[in-house]
Amino acid sequence: MNSASSNLTNNATAASGAVSPTASSPATSVAAAASTPVTVVSSSDTTTAMPVATPVVNASPTFSPLYQQIKALITQSLQSGEWKPGELIPSEVELAGRFKVSQGTVRKAIDELAAENLVMRRQGKGTFVSTHHEARAHFRFLRLVPDEGVPHYPESKFIEVRRVRAPADVARLMDLKSGDAVIFIKRVQYFDGVPTIVEELWLPGLIFKGLTAERLVEYKGPMYGLFETEFGTRMIRASEQIRAVCADAGAAQLLNIDLGTPLLSSERVSFTYGDKPVELRRGLYLTSRHHYQNELS
Numbered sequence: 001m002n003s004a005s006s007n008l009t010n011n012a013t014a015a016s017g018a019v020s021p022t023a024s025s026p027a028t029s030v031a032a033a034a035s036t037p038v039t040v041v042s043s044s045d046t047t048t049a050m051p052v053a054t055p056v057v058n059a060s061p062t063f064s065p066l067y068q069q070i071k072a073l074i075t076q077s078l079q080s081g082e083w084k085p086g087e088l089i090p091s092e093v094e095l096a097g098r099f100k101v102s103q104g105t106v107r108k109a110i111d112e113l114a115a116e117n118l119v120m121r122r123q124g125k126g127t128f129v130s131t132h133h134e135a136r137a138h139f140r141f142l143r144l145v146p147d148e149g150v151p152h153y154p155e156s157k158f159i160e161v162r163r164v165r166a167p168a169d170v171a172r173l174m175d176l177k178s179g180d181a182v183i184f185i186k187r188v189q190y191f192d193g194v195p196t197i198v199e200e201l202w203l204p205g206l207i208f209k210g211l212t213a214e215r216l217v218e219y220k221g222p223m224y225g226l227f228e229t230e231f232g233t234r235m236i237r238a239s240e241q242i243r244a245v246c247a248d249a250g251a252a253q254l255l256n257i258d259l260g261t262p263l264l265s266s267e268r269v270s271f272t273y274g275d276k277p278v279e280l281r282r283g284l285y286l287t288s289r290h291h292y293q294n295e296l297s
Contacts, residue, residue, distance in 0.1 A: 070099055071109035078118060078129060079273035085131035085228055089119065092127075118236065132224040132234065144197065144290045153222060154189035154196065159254075161185050161213035163205055170202045173269055174277045181205030185216070188254050195255045196290060199283040207233055207278060233278050240268040242292065251284050264292060 064072075074095070083089045092110065096103045110127055113119045120130045146152075164184045171178045182202045189197040203211065208231055219226045227233045247261040255261075264285040272278045285292065 066101060067105045067108040067112075070095075070101060070105055071112055073099060074109060074113060075118065075273065081232070083129050085129050085234060087129050088126050089129060116236075132222055132228045143292050143294055144285055144287075145293045146191065146290050148289075152191070154191050156216075156223075157188045157190065158213055158216055159186045159188065161211075161216060166202065170280055173280050174202065174204065176204065183208045183211050191290065194289070196286045197283055198251055198254050199281060201282075202280040204278060207231060227279075233272055235270045235279065236272055238268050238270040240266055242266045245284070247284070255284070255286050257286060261286070263287070 074089075077083060089095075090098070092103050092106045095106045095110075099106070110119060110121075114121055114127070117130050119127050121127050162184055163181055165179045166174070166176050166182045168178045170176075170182065171180060174182070176182070182205050185199075185201040185203070187199055187201075188195050189199065208227070211231070215230075216223070216226070224235050227235070243265050245263050245265040247255065247257055247259060247263050249259060251257075251263065252259045252261065255263075264287050266281075266283045266285065268279075268281045268283075269277050270279040270281065
């Protein structure tokens with residue numbers, strides 16, 4: 001197994017992708033070739049078939065379904081803060097009138113937004129903007145659950161909170177420039193008094209200006225709730241890499257375990273609206289009483 005000595009600061013990179021235009025299908029290419037006009041050029045020695053230059057045809061633009069366009073418009077309103085986390089958004093009928101589309105189109109757009117946890121439907125009450133203050137949201141990004149008993153949120157002990165310049169690897173993962181200001185946080189999380197997680201976090205200094213150790217200690221809810229309420233930043237999705245490592249001396253001391261104890265190491269980049277990275281989190285998990293749970297659908 002790898003040593004955890006460099007795990008919290010030099011772990012694997014997170015990937016990001018962009019959608020690229022699709023090439024024309026082979027059938028299209030064949031049809032185009034078959035319809036290319038040919039001019040026959042004769043000479044005393046040979047008769048040669050030479051293709052006439054084919055005019056360049058611009059690629060057709062890609063159109064998204066109407067409900068996807070409505071979804072994008074609703075997302076823009078969420079991003080701009082027109083509807084705040086926890087607030088009721090307009091009804092499907094109102095949105096259909098606003099965007100001049102059918103109610104069914106709006107419903108399909110909201111279905112996708114709900115599946116992505118951007119909004120939440122409440123029976124008989126309407127659709128609300130999702131918030132990290134909801135109990136069910138606490139475990140969207142915390143996947144370590146006890147082998148026995150009910151999942152619950154851990155208690156945190158902050159070891160270090162300071163403003164630093166972003167190392168090159170951190171800057172690359174967070175789409176920053178090397179040396180840009182970031183907030184560095186190191187903490188240990190406890191389940192039922194047992195140290196179980198060691199985490200290091202990096203946050204963009206510009207967005208989280210004013211975040212201090214005192215504020216983190218006095219805030220009793222989930223950290224993402226604090227980010228949402230006081231810094232206007234909501235975590236939408238995350239990209240995570242996980243591997244097995246052995247505890248080094250630092251991790252062993254903080255988790256009160258033997259040197260070389262197997263740990264689960266994770267590196268996660270969290271994104272807000274517009275796929276903008278706003279947090280890098282590297283953690284070491286002790287799994288003697290817990291396991292990492294992920295539901296695939």
